[in-house]
Amino acid sequence: MMMSCQAWPEPVVRVQALAESGLSSIPSRYVKPHSQRPTNTNTNPTSMAYPQVPPTEGDHKDVYSNIPVIDLQCLSSEEDSVLQEETLRHVAEACRDWGFFQVVNHGISHELMRKARELWREFFDQPYEVKEEYANSPETYEGYGSRLGVNKGAVLDWSDYFFLHYMPPSLRNQDKWPTLPLSLREVISEYGEEVVKLGGRMLELMSRNLGLKEDYLMNAFGGENEIGGCLRVNFYPKCPQPDLTLGLSAHSDPGGMTILLPDDFVSGLQVRKGNDWITVKPVPNAFIINIGDQIQVMSNAIYKSVEHRVIVNSNKDRVSLAFFYNPKSDLLIEPAKELVTKERPALYQPMTYDEYRLYIRMNGPCGKAQVESLTSPR
Numbered sequence: 001m002m003m004s005c006q007a008w009p010e011p012v013v014r015v016q017a018l019a020e021s022g023l024s025s026i027p028s029r030y031v032k033p034h035s036q037r038p039t040n041t042n043t044n045p046t047s048m049a050y051p052q053v054p055p056t057e058g059d060h061k062d063v064y065s066n067i068p069v070i071d072l073q074c075l076s077s078e079e080d081s082v083l084q085e086e087t088l089r090h091v092a093e094a095c096r097d098w099g100f101f102q103v104v105n106h107g108i109s110h111e112l113m114r115k116a117r118e119l120w121r122e123f124f125d126q127p128y129e130v131k132e133e134y135a136n137s138p139e140t141y142e143g144y145g146s147r148l149g150v151n152k153g154a155v156l157d158w159s160d161y162f163f164l165h166y167m168p169p170s171l172r173n174q175d176k177w178p179t180l181p182l183s184l185r186e187v188i189s190e191y192g193e194e195v196v197k198l199g200g201r202m203l204e205l206m207s208r209n210l211g212l213k214e215d216y217l218m219n220a221f222g223g224e225n226e227i228g229g230c231l232r233v234n235f236y237p238k239c240p241q242p243d244l245t246l247g248l249s250a251h252s253d254p255g256g257m258t259i260l261l262p263d264d265f266v267s268g269l270q271v272r273k274g275n276d277w278i279t280v281k282p283v284p285n286a287f288i289i290n291i292g293d294q295i296q297v298m299s300n301a302i303y304k305s306v307e308h309r310v311i312v313n314s315n316k317d318r319v320s321l322a323f324f325y326n327p328k329s330d331l332l333i334e335p336a337k338e339l340v341t342k343e344r345p346a347l348y349q350p351m352t353y354d355e356y357r358l359y360i361r362m363n364g365p366c367g368k369a370q371v372e373s374l375t376s377p378r
Helices: 015-020 060-064 081-097 110-124 128-132 184-209 216-220 293-298 353-363 369-373
Strands: 069-071 100-104 143-145 160-167 228-236 248-251 257-261 269-273 276-279 287-291 308-310 318-326
Touching: 069 081, 081 100, 081 184, 110 160, 110 184, 110 228, 110 257, 110 318, 160 184, 184 216, 184 228, 184 257, 184 287, 184 318, 216 293, 293 353, 293 369
Parallel strands: 069 100
Antiparallel strands: 100 287, 143 160, 160 228, 228 318, 248 308, 257 287, 257 318, 269 276, 269 308
């Protein structure tokens, strides 16, 4: 892995410590330019708690969410092929038209989801000296961090995080995982295993919908034992001026696909749709799945990654778990040959994921500038 920066360019400040200091205005390092502030939104960022009442059948989209909600239950049954085809069609439409969707009845225990979220919240509630034992560097980003990108003087996001490698198993280093709370390591292992399985199922559905062999995308990612899998647990502290900053700046995800477990009380994820930012209201016990840049490349832009960002809240902090399901880092990623025609030539030049993700690791989140810069000359 080529990485030219071994250390952060300036002392790292923990955003949670800033928030807990009782400050009434945020430092200038966190104030976004006017064009990037969270004003163009359909939801007031200071009142974002949502109810925990399960929606009735068919009500998901209208009551809770502006992105599609897909029930995966019928995919585990061989009995109703009509329902299976309908579910496949819903996934295809969501990938093509939104790049984002929620899944329910996904096969992962609701209790495991709850436990994972609660234990990570307990980690962020640990004393700072405990968390600082895991302080990260920009060389691998693994550990406890508070910034993305290494540009000195950059405007920063209002968040802390913990980043760890889960796949392939050779990169899984439990010594770098928190020892407190006591059961966290065990839950990380169990949660990671289940989310990796869900990611594999989603790749099969996407492959079929693209007219490819069911195992095409999995093989293009390196196979089930060689895929890259990373977990980033985001902590977005309360913010006294949520209208001036962002928890995470606008970006598309550089990897293959992201499987997000959102906070169970406070929403903050916004997805770009045209010129609008739509605030996603998570359905209880759902995962939010989004297309990353690598699937955009492999599908020759039939499926597109979508810009998203995170707004913060003056009353409540938030925890979310983003699992990045990525190709093996040293494989060349390029459009599937079956999706390249005379009428639709290959839109992207081949590049490894290692080369690709270097950009965001050095520059931080930058909209869709990176994937758009890859387009092949026509």
